[in-house]
Amino acid sequence: MARTRNKPQREQPSSSIDSDVLPPSQMSTTTGQWTTLTASDPPLRDRPAQEDANNPYFMGTGDHPGLILASPPLKDTNFQQWARDFKLSVGVKNKIGFLTRTIPQPSSDHHLFDPLSRCNQMVMSWIIHPVSPEIKSSIIYLDSAAVMWTELNTRFNQGNxxxxxxxxxxxxxxxxxxxxxxxxxxxxxxxxxxxxxxxxxxxxxxxxxxxxxxxxxxxxxxxxxxxxxxxxxxxxxxxxxxxxxxxxxxxxxxxxxxxxxxxxxxxxxxxxxxxSTSNPPSLPPSRTKKMRPTCSHCQKPGHLKEKCYFIHGFPPGYGTKNVNNKPTVHPVTASVLPSPELGSQAAI
Structure with missing residues (x-):
């Protein structure tokens, strides 16, 4: 006879994990009031609330207290735009229930009390950062995110x-x-x-x-x-x-x-x-005027530095031919000639 081997039974998940869940049936979405949870409430899910991305108690790696969810900061005149921007950002993070009081309020001995407190404080920090310093000083000592949100709506949303x-x-x-x-x-x-x-x-x-x-x-x-x-x-x-x-x-x-x-x-x-102006028509070579050279030493036109008289010296008689356009007068030397008639010397 063939032996039959008993297969090991797979262990069932422990009830301690099942207890760390949020019973959705006790969430109040109509009255806007907190629903109290107790430690004896039965779990309805098999995954901890802190690990479920669809749970409002879940916080991702990018969620931190200094996160700015709305800009520009809230002032006395821009509440409508600021509130719209802030609600969109908080809604993406699945935390809108902390503003509208639709998240159940656990008792102090419930295992979800600490996760709710952390999430509530996180939303409170998101509210007080994108506001002006004057508004921040007036709401920073409030107890919850819902109270802060109600305070801002009451003060700045006075009518359309x-x-x-x-x-x-x-x-x-x-x-x-x-x-x-x-x-x-x-x-x-x-x-x-x-x-x-x-x-x-x-x-x-x-x-x-x-x-x-x-x-x-x-x-x-x-x-x-x-x-x-x-x-x-x-x-x-x-x-x-x-x-x-x-x-x-x-x-x-x-x-x-x-x-x-x-x-x-x-x-x-x-x-x-x-x-049309960058390429002007060029004149024929025969009509172009040749540029005269200029000396780099004396800055005079007509010669180059290699033939400058101020460096190599002036030639003999340079500059004496046309001085004031007057002819040059040469001196005449007197000579003595004999006179046959007088028998004496006469000066010519």
Whole structure:
């Protein structure tokens, strides 16, 4: 008879690992209040919370207290942009529940109490770093990230109407000026997006929703064309007469192409002028005037240093022929001739 060998039984995972998990059924996502966990709550997963990347208690190697998650720093006038930037960054790290109080609050004897405390302190450090020093000093002594977030919302998110009014003023006065068309449109779009974010949204799927979007597109196009420089006065009617009326982005594309063409035309003209002046027509060799040499010693034209009289000496009689354009007078020597008549000497 063949012997049957008993296969060794595979050990089951210990219950100590199963205890280091977060029961998702006890997470409150509707009331916004902490849900208390106790040590007797049964585990529902087989992986520790600190090692699960999908768990809010997980912290990666790049998470540290000095991490800046939003810029520029929070001031009195930029809470909407700062809060949007910060929530996006915290949401990527799966820590948004520490701001909205949707993470369960374990009891002090629960094995998840220490991981929650570390994560809460990490989010607190992320809040206090990208704020101005004045705001930082007023929230640094608060107890939790949720309390800090509520404090900032209460102080700086006082209502949308005053902020919309503040945005309307620069929007009306904004013109292209010395900016490129793309830079001018970027400034406009930043203000448009913030105003749309502050306005209350009413969900609608009927035909009136499309009409509202078309009206908003028309207003944006008109405002964009109004702020352009006067050099685009020829392009404005061409854009407005397009049928069907295109979106704002197609309008921007048309204006940007026109701007690029204007850059190419002066450049081509400049190249032609440079080419015509860099190679002037040369005269025939017979008509060119021969340059006279110049002495490097006396700086006088007509000779070289090798034949300079100031170095090798002047020849005899140099410079005495044409002095003041007067003839040279040579002295005459008197001679004595005999006179036959007088028998004496006469001076001639």
């Amino acid at each position: 109407e005053p902020r919309i009014f503040d945005l309307r003023t620069p929007l009306i006065l904004l013109h292209q000026g010395d900016d490129f068309v793309s830079a001018y449109f970027t400034k406009l779009k930043a203000i448009w997006d913030e105003i749309n974010e502050l306005r209350p949204r009413t969900p609608c799927t009927c035909a009136a929703a499309n009409d509202s979007l078309e009206l908003q597109n028309l207003e944006q196009v008109l405002q964009f064309l109004t702020g352009l420089n006067e050099s685009y006065h020829v392009v404005r009617p061409q854009v407005l007469l397009l049928d069907p009326f295109p979106s704002i982005y197609k309008k921007i594309s048309t204006i940007v192409q026109e701007e690029r063409l204007r850059k190419i035309r002066p450049l081509a003209t400049t190249n032609l002028i440079a080419a």
